[in-house]
Amino acid sequence: MRIGIISDLHIDRYNNSVENIPLYEEALIKETKSRNVDLLLIAGDISNRYDLTMDFIRRVSKESNTEIKFVPGNHDLWQADITEGTEAVLERYTRQPECLIKRPLIINDEWAVAGHTGWYDYTYASGEFTFERLERRAYYGGTWQDKNHIAWRYNDAGMSRQFSQAVRGDLESLGGRKIILVTHVVTNKRFRVPMPHRLFDYYNAFIGTSDFDAIYNDFPVHYSIMGHVHFRHSLTEGGITYICPCLGYKREWRTDDIGTEIGNAYYVIEI
Numbered sequence: 361m362r363i364g365i366i367s368d369l370h371i372d373r374y375n376n377s378v379e380n381i382p383l384y385e386e387a388l389i390k391e392t393k394s395r396n397v398d399l400l401l402i403a404g405d406i407s408n409r410y411d412l413t414m415d416f417i418r419r420v421s422k423e424s425n426t427e428i429k430f431v432p433g434n435h436d437l438w439q440a441d442i443t444e445g446t447e448a449v450l451e452r453y454t455r456q457p458e459c460l461i462k463r464p465l466i467i468n469d470e471w472a473v474a475g476h477t478g479w480y481d482y483t484y485a486s487g488e489f490t491f492e493r494l495e496r497r498a499y500y501g502g503t504w505q506d507k508n509h510i511a512w513r514y515n516d517a518g519m520s521r522q523f524s525q526a527v528r529g530d531l532e533s534l535g536g537r538k539i540i541l542v543t544h545v546v547t548n549k550r551f552r553v554p555m556p557h558r559l560f561d562y563y564n565a566f567i568g569t570s571d572f573d574a575i576y577n578d579f580p581v582h583y584s585i586m587g588h589v590h591f592r593h594s595l596t597e598g599g600i601t602y603i604c605p606c607l608g609y610k611r612e613w614r615t616d617d618i619g620t621e622i623g624n625a626y627y628v629i630e631i
């Protein structure tokens with residue numbers, strides 16, 4: 361079985377316009393067909409809006425004739441103006457059949473896919489900052505934008521803990537199958553931005569979580585697919601292959617061509 365993986369498409373950020381979304385659809389459909397995959401996993405940050413994200417998933421799935429499973433990223437959970445708690449937005453995604461949260465996909469007797477957005481717990485920042493300083497989510501004249509578009513009931517570390525516990529519950533239901541885990545935030549410190557770094561000594565706080573360390577000890581995770589950090593990288597450590605297949609923003613690309621960049625970010629695992 362061939363499984364395509366990609367993350368952080370940000371389809372509404374190309375020249376900050378929704379008009380370019382068809383270009384992303386076309387490119388992802390073409391890549392998915394040509395790689396001949398049976399399933400496509402998307403590790404979050406498709407867009408900044410619930411409706412755009414779900415429409416995109418459904419069109420790409422239909423036109424490529426390929427099943428898609430995804431987890432929402434922090435951007436997918438954004439509201440331009442916050443009118444409801446982010447729990448309500450997450451719940452809307454969770455009810456969709458394509459969403460992996462609370463709905464792991466059993467592939468066969470041997471393999472299953474599980475996933476969650478996950479959340480950052482500030483443990484990836486440099487030790488020089490206090491929790492209170494990190495909680496201000498503002499540094500060097502910049503603001504971490506989740507502060508303006510996300511409103512959880514509990515603090516970030518509390519959300520991280522809650523989500524990792526939810527994943528543990530999902531994994532317990534999989535009967536010892538080998539697991540492909542999909543999260544949006546990073547769950548391995550080797551994927552944070554190398555420090556010392558002028559900005560990321562601070563901003564690494566919002567990149568990843570340590571709450572999955574115990575999950576990797578307790579469950580047979582073979583692949584961990586992650587997004588959020590906008591670089592493309594993979595490594596194998598302790599029998600687990602971690603893959604970050606991020607497309608990222610246009611300004612981060614090496615070329616101007618969506619097709620080329622999606623082709624470069626797209627990764628296929630065979631099981």
Ligand SMILES: [Fe+2]
Binds near residue numbers: 370588
């Ligand atoms: Fe992103």
